[in-house]
Structures are given as structure tokens and as C-alpha cells.
Amino acid sequence: MKLLRTKSYINGKWVTGHRKFSVTNPYDQSLVAEVEDLSRDQCRTAIQHANDAFKVWKKYAAAERAAILRKWYELQMEHAEELAYLLTLEQGKPLAEALGEIKYGASFVEWFAEEARRVYGDTIPGHKRDIRITTIKQPVGVVAAITPWNFPNAMITRKVAPALAAGCTVVIKPAELTPLSALALAELADQAGFPPGVINIIVSSQASEIGKEMCANPLVRKLSFTGSTRVGKILMRQCADTVKKVSMELGGNAPFIVFDDADVDAAVAGAIASKYRNAGQTCVCTNRLFVQENIYDAFLEKYTAAVKKLTVGNGIDSAVVIGPMIEEKAVVSVEKIVQNAIDNGGKLVTGGKRVGAADSLLFEPTIISNAQRNMQVFTKEIFGPITPIFKFETEAEVIELANDTPYGLASYFYGSDYARIWRIAEALEYGMVGINTGMISTTVAPFGGIKESGFGREGSKYGMDDYLEIKYMCWGGVK
Numbered sequence: 001m002k003l004l005r006t007k008s009y010i011n012g013k014w015v016t017g018h019r020k021f022s023v024t025n026p027y028d029q030s031l032v033a034e035v036e037d038l039s040r041d042q043c044r045t046a047i048q049h050a051n052d053a054f055k056v057w058k059k060y061a062a063a064e065r066a067a068i069l070r071k072w073y074e075l076q077m078e079h080a081e082e083l084a085y086l087l088t089l090e091q092g093k094p095l096a097e098a099l100g101e102i103k104y105g106a107s108f109v110e111w112f113a114e115e116a117r118r119v120y121g122d123t124i125p126g127h128k129r130d131i132r133i134t135t136i137k138q139p140v141g142v143v144a145a146i147t148p149w150n151f152p153n154a155m156i157t158r159k160v161a162p163a164l165a166a167g168c169t170v171v172i173k174p175a176e177l178t179p180l181s182a183l184a185l186a187e188l189a190d191q192a193g194f195p196p197g198v199i200n201i202i203v204s205s206q207a208s209e210i211g212k213e214m215c216a217n218p219l220v221r222k223l224s225f226t227g228s229t230r231v232g233k234i235l236m237r238q239c240a241d242t243v244k245k246v247s248m249e250l251g252g253n254a255p256f257i258v259f260d261d262a263d264v265d266a267a268v269a270g271a272i273a274s275k276y277r278n279a280g281q282t283c284v285c286t287n288r289l290f291v292q293e294n295i296y297d298a299f300l301e302k303y304t305a306a307v308k309k310l311t312v313g314n315g316i317d318s319a320v321v322i323g324p325m326i327e328e329k330a331v332v333s334v335e336k337i338v339q340n341a342i343d344n345g346g347k348l349v350t351g352g353k354r355v356g357a358a359d360s361l362l363f364e365p366t367i368i369s370n371a372q373r374n375m376q377v378f379t380k381e382i383f384g385p386i387t388p389i390f391k392f393e394t395e396a397e398v399i400e401l402a403n404d405t406p407y408g409l410a411s412y413f414y415g416s417d418y419a420r421i422w423r424i425a426e427a428l429e430y431g432m433v434g435i436n437t438g439m440i441s442t443t444v445a446p447f448g449g450i451k452e453s454g455f456g457r458e459g460s461k462y463g464m465d466d467y468l469e470i471k472y473m474c475w476g477g478v479k
């Protein structure tokens with residue numbers, strides 16, 4: 001594998017730590033690589049280099065930054081197959097899905113290379129006769145990015161591309177379970193010609209120490225995090241002392257509603273795509289499926305037939321559509337959630353257990369019918385291949401159920417009455433609404449949540465805003 005790197009990347013150099021840790025394949029726990037384990041001190045050094053590089057990078061013309069980003073995008077596309085293979089090895093998702101992630105990830109780099117040229121200011125009518133007012137947008141400074149294991153590639157590019165396009169420099173801490181995709185991106189960034197210190201990647205098993213440094217270090221002016229709401233809250237508290245700008249892309253509890261005037265076949269396909277992507281391990285995965293009572297049985301029958309066809313196994317095998325879960329504690333968590341549902345009257349329609357050995361991380365795609373509000377499947381983010389199906393009668397009832405959660409990331413519904421479509425889309429307390437589709441993620445739309453799912457938007461024309469400050473200039477004496 002030409003892009004396999006095991007050292008971290010600081011100031012344009014590959015750096016060793018004081019020890020190493022193992023990256024394993026979640027399919028069979030085989031060793032993929034031993035990577036260098038960096039310390040908090042090394043993270044501080046990387047931040048210092050990023051701060052020095054910022055003084056240079058922010059002065060590049062937008063077109064110059066765009067050209068280097070474009071080159072990085074082209075290299076990612078050129079090496080897409082190898083990047084996907086590496087991603088499957090360390091993360092487990094099926095190869096076709098991994099390739100989809102690589103293209104999705106690269107598309108942010110392409111998009112923000114273009115957006116780099118469109119960071120416009122305003123002129124504003126002055127408040128007095130001799131006053132003129134203008135605004136310019138400037139990069140915030142050094143950005144720290146903490147990224148998750150479920151999208152080891154795309155969650156990096158979705159943060160880093162707008163930051164770099166804006167003129168910021170970055171220090172990235174990828175998840176310790178999946179650092180190889182991040183390091184491969186660093187290798188391609190090096191080839192693309194970013195000046196030293198503009199992109200830095202710190203791989204470390206000491207997540208909380210690195211997080212503390214990123215939050216406490218006054219040179220870091222912005223923290224962007226994707227991960228759990230629990231950790232997001234800790235990071236927000238830690239950022240308070242230096243009053244950093246923060247973006248938080250946190251957990252979800254997505255409702256997926258099927259009304260009785262929906263195209264049931266399309267709804268089944270949409271729900272499967274949303275629920276079982278990445279073995280249910282995305283923050284926009286359907287968490288609670290609500291089906292109107294008069295089509296409940298028909299829907300359940302078709303949905304069950306479709307779920308039973310999903311093949312679970314090694315992501316490298318082209319027939320597989322559901323790979324392993326990421327680690328043992330993730331499987332234990334879904335086992336407990338399934339048991340809790342059964343204990344509270346849920347009916348196990350299919351699935352419910354591991355595939356193969358007792359320590360296998362493969363989990364059967366599972367359906368629980370007769371799901372109820374008092375179950376963990378209603379309140380918790382499942383993050384696994386489990387579909388709980390709830391029955392509802394009225395529009396008002398399902399809106400109340402759907403919104404009864406502290407989360408507000410993604411939501412979905414299927415129906416055909418256009419007035420109701422508007423009503424539901426407006427009533428759902430979520431940052432994103434899929435209407436007659438289960439796939440909402442795209443570079444061109446603003447991804448992000450409300451409530452305890454976080455704030456800030458990634459992708460789209462809004463995605464640069466989080467990395468820019470607005471400066472206002474008041475011009476006096478204009479006689």
C-alpha cells in the first residue's frame with residue numbers, strides 16, 4: 001500500500017512519538033499497522049508551527065490557495081481506490097461504501113477550492129453623511145479539528161477544506177481507531193504542495209490530553225469537532241477559557257416517518273439506505289422508524305423482506321453490504337439496547353445477535369416491532385444496525401414523538417400530500433429534513449444540527465462562514 005503512513009505529519013515532516021499503538025481490522029482484529037503515538041507536547045509544537053504558517057498562508061491569494069486545494073482533490077481522486085481499501089481495512093465499511101466516502105470526501109476539497117474565490121465583503125450605507133462602511137472577511141487563525149472513526153476521510157476534508165480555503169491553518173486529531181486514512185490524506189497534501197505547517201496531523205492514543213491542549217492553547221482560534229454530544233459538551237467547556245469559536249457536529253436520534261399516502265416501496269428503500277449505511281454507525285442514520293397504523297403491517301412485511309437480504313461480512317468482499325461494527329463496546333451497547341427493547345415488550349422480527357464467533361464484531365441487521373417510547377431505542381442514539389418500528393395514528397401525535405428528544409440533527413419522512421409535507425418539514429425540530437429520500441448528505445447542502453446535536457454548518461456556501469471573521473471598517477471624513 002503506497003499510501004500507508006505510520007508517522008504523524010507536523011510542519012511538513014513525518015514525526016515519530018515515544019511509543020506506538022496498533023490499528024486493527026474490525027472484521028477479524030488482524031493487525032493493519034503500528035502507528036506512532038504522539039504526546040500532548042508534540043501537539044503543542046504542531047499548533048506553534050500552524051500558527052507560524054498562518055502568517056504566510058493567509059497572505060496567499062485566494063486563487064493560489066484554490067490551486068493547491070484543487071491539486072489535493074485531483075490526487076485524492078487519482079488514488080481513490082487505494083484510499084478506499086485502506087479505509088475498509090481500518091474501519092470495516094464495505095469497499096463500495098468506502099469508495100463512496102472517498103469521493104464524498106474529495107468533493108468537499110473540490111467545492112471549497114472553488115469557494116475560496118468567493119469570500120466577499122459588503123458595502124453598507126453609512127449612518128452619517130460623511131461615513132462609509134465596508135466589511136471584509138478574514139480567516140479565524142489556527143483551527144483544531146477532532147474527527148471521528150465512522151468517516152475517517154470525509155469528516156476531515158469537510159472541516160479542513162473550508163478552513164484552508166479561508167486562509168486558516170489546521171491541526172487535525174483523527175480518531176485513534178482509524179488514523180491511516182488521515183495520514184494518507186496528509187501524504188497527498190504533501191504531494192499537492194501545501195507549505196509546511198499549513199496541515200498538521202497528530203495521531204495519538206491520548207485523546208483527552210490532545211483535546212485539552214487544543215482547547216486550552218490560546219493560539220488555536222477555532223475548534224471543530226464531530227463526535228458524541230457527551231464529548232462535545234466537555235470540549236465546549238474546555239474552550240470557554242480562551243473564548244474559542246467552536247463548531248459541533250454531535251449525536252442524533254433521527255426519526256423516519258412513513259405516512260399512509262407514501263409510496264411504501266420507496267419508503268422501504270429510503271429507510272434501509274438511511275438506517276444501514278455504515279452498519280448504522282452514522283449520526284444521520286434513522287434511529288426511530290414511525291409508520292402510520294393503517295400501513296404498518298404492509299410496511300413491516302416489505303421492510304423485513306428487504307432487511308433479510310442484506311449481507312453481513314468482510315467489507316473487502318464485494319457481496320457484503322454491512323461490515324463489522326467498530327469495536328467490542330459498540331456491539332455490547334447494541335446488544336443491551338436490543339435486550340432492553342425485548343424486556344419492555346418489543347418483538348424481535350429478525351436479527352438480534354452477532355454473526356459468527358462470540359467475539360465477532362458483525363451484528364445481524366435487526367428489526368424490533370411494537371417499539372415504544374419507554375425503550376432505549378426511543379431515547380438513545382443506537383449507532384448500530386437496529387431498526388425499532390413504532391406505530392402512530394395522527395400527524396400531531398407523530399410530530400410530538402419525533403421531536404421528543406434533546407437531539408436535532410437529521411429527520412426523514414415519506415408522504416405525498418404537499419400541504420402536509422410543508423407542515424411536517426416546518427414542524428420537525430431538526431437541522432436537516434429528508435422528504436421522500438433517505439439520503440441527504442451532499443457537499444452542496446449545509447450539514448448540521450440544532451439542540452444538543454450542535455451548531456455550525458459544514459459543506460455548501462455556508463461552510464466557509466465558520467472559519468471566517470467579519471471585520472467592519474468605518475470610513476470617516478468622506479466629504
Ligand code: SIN
Pocket residue numbers: 150151155226249281282283284441447
Ligand atoms: C456523520 O455521521 O458524522 C456524517 C454523516 C454524513 O456526512 O453523511
